Amino acid sequence: MRVLVDSSAWVDFFNGHPSPQADALARLIRQEADVLTCGVVAAEVLQGIRHPKHRARIEGHFLDMEWLPPREPETYLAAAALFRQLRARGLTIRSTIDCIIARLAHENDALLLSKDRDLAVIIESEILDLRSLPLP
Numbered sequence: 001m002r003v004l005v006d007s008s009a010w011v012d013f014f015n016g017h018p019s020p021q022a023d024a025l026a027r028l029i030r031q032e033a034d035v036l037t038c039g040v041v042a043a044e045v046l047q048g049i050r051h052p053k054h055r056a057r058i059e060g061h062f063l064d065m066e067w068l069p070p071r072e073p074e075t076y077l078a079a080a081a082l083f084r085q086l087r088a089r090g091l092t093i094r095s096t097i098d099c100i101i102a103r104l105a106h107e108n109d110a111l112l113l114s115k116d117r118d119l120a121v122i123i124e125s126e127i128l129d130l131r132s133l134p135l136p
Contacts, residue, residue: 001033001034001111002033002034002036002108002109002110002111003028003033003034003035003036003110003111003112003113003133004036004037004038004041004068004101004104004105004108004110004111004112004113005025005028005035005036005037005041005113005114006041006101006112006113006114006115006116006119007041007044007045007116008021008114008115008116009021009022009024009025009113009114009115010025010041010045011045011048012025012115013025013026014045014054014058019115020115020135020136021113021114021115021135023136024113024133024135024136025113028113028133034066035065036065036066036067036068036108036110037062037065037066037067037068038067038068038069038070038100038101038104039067039069039070040097040100040101041101042062042067044097045058045062046058046059046062068104068105068107068108068110070100070103070104071107075100075103075104075107076100078103078107079096079099079100079102079103080096080099082099082102082103082122082127082128083096083099085125085127086099086121086122086125086127089125091121091125093118093121093122094118095118098116098118098119098122099122101114101119102119102122102123102128102130103128105130106128106129106130111131111132111133112130112131112132112133113132113133114132119132120132
């Protein structure tokens with residue numbers, strides 16, 4: 001099982017904030033599942049860390065993961081098309097980054113672990129063959 005973890009789940013996990021997503025991430029790590037990341041997720045998580053010691057530790061965690069690279073320019077063009085398709089259905093996504101994350105998960109046949117409402121909207125739209133990790 002390959003799971004792309006969104007920054008919303010990582011933030012809960014690293015901050016010790018109890019949530020189903022943080023619990024699921026802890027379980028994935030214990031099970032040594034394929035926990036994936038990508039550049040925009042790592043950037044979002046790391047930009048909020050203030051203490052250098054914590055930043056170095058968390059960077060190390062990210063460096064140990066498999067990173068999903070975008071196919072340029074295809075991933076970005078497809079993310080923009082996804083944004084337009086959603087908007088045409090009356091669904092407004094607040095961040096282009098969420099469209100990129102959704103495309104990366106789709107292109108790499110990965111489940112998504114997130115508590116981000118825009119990613120939930122993208123999954124529920126069924127425009128992409130995209131699934132979230134089932135939560136207990």
